[in-house]
Amino acid sequence: MEAFGIVILVVGLLVVALLICSIRVVRQATAVVVERLGKYHRTLETGLHFVIPIFDKCSRPISLKEIVADFKPQPVITKDNVTMQIDTVVYFQVTDPKLFSYGVDSPIRAIENLTATTLRNIVGELELDETLTSRDIVNTKMRNIIDEATDPWGIKINRVELKNILPPKDIQDAMEKQMRAERERREQILKAEGEKHSNILVAEGEKQAQILRAEAEKETKILSAEAEKAATIARAEAESKAIDLINKANPSPSYVTLQGFEALKALADGNATKLIVPSEIQNVTGLLASLSEVVKDSKNTPAEKGAKNTEKNKNIENKK
Secondary structure, three states: OHHHHHHHHHHHHHHHHHHHHHEEEEOOOEEEEEEEOOEEEEEEOOEEEEOOOOOEEEOOOEEOOEEEEEOOOEEEEOOOOOEEEEEEEEEEEEOOHHHHHHOOOOHHHHHHHHHHHHHHHHHOOOOHHHHHHOHHHHHHHHHHHHHHHHHHHOEEEEEEEEEEEEOOHHHHHHHHHHHHHHHHHHHHHHHHHHHHHHHHHHHHHHHHHHHHHHHHHHHHHHHHHHHHHHHHHHHHHHHHHHHHHHHHHOOOHHHHHHHHHHHHHHHHOOOOOOOOOOHHHOOHHHHHHHHHHHHHHHHOOHHHHHHHHHHHHHHHHHHO
């Protein structure tokens, strides 16, 4: 009886162990491939599953998340025979666990080799400058080619990026010199354009200043001419009024003679080298006497002035 009890206990433990082994829990974003007697049976997705122990064999969980593979630099020769090192980064995702398990041995290594050969083929058709400036084109071509090649492996290539492009040292030095020369050329162009604009602004400022000075000088001359015109008119009007007043006052010949002396004096004070004296004023003694009489008349009464004027006029007529 004791032996029978031990057998039942052992059988029970085996049954429990088999039940535990038959339970398989698949985590989120993973998948498990089940083989029954060495042949593909099914794919376990996320959740709780039961398998038959001994008959069913489960593979390691396959990640369905996007995977990033950073491959080491690969030597690549361009169309113009420049050898440089390029490393790539591939973003891929397993879409079919069955094909991923049975399609290719070492899928990551296969993708790396496929990326290297594809990169050499694409860059070999481009020159160095095109390779450095056409990263997007190279990335797109590589993604399309690798994605098409990995479809039988159950892999989807999402993105392919060129991480670093490392030309030889001498090429880098030449590129740096070229870049430095280009920057210096741009600096000189910008400086020349700045000086050009500065000279243009200075010239325009001088032009505006000359125009304003000319206009100011013009206005000054116009105002000066108008002022001189007004002064001349005022003097002429004053002289006209003075002549009218003299004519109305009926001046004596002595006053007229005195004015002639004043004019003669002004003429003598000028720069003329010759002076012509009219014959009418040669008798200076008579004229001086007449002038003295005029002075005396200014001090006498009106009656005396009338008598003396009559006598003076008679003397002048006798002299003539």
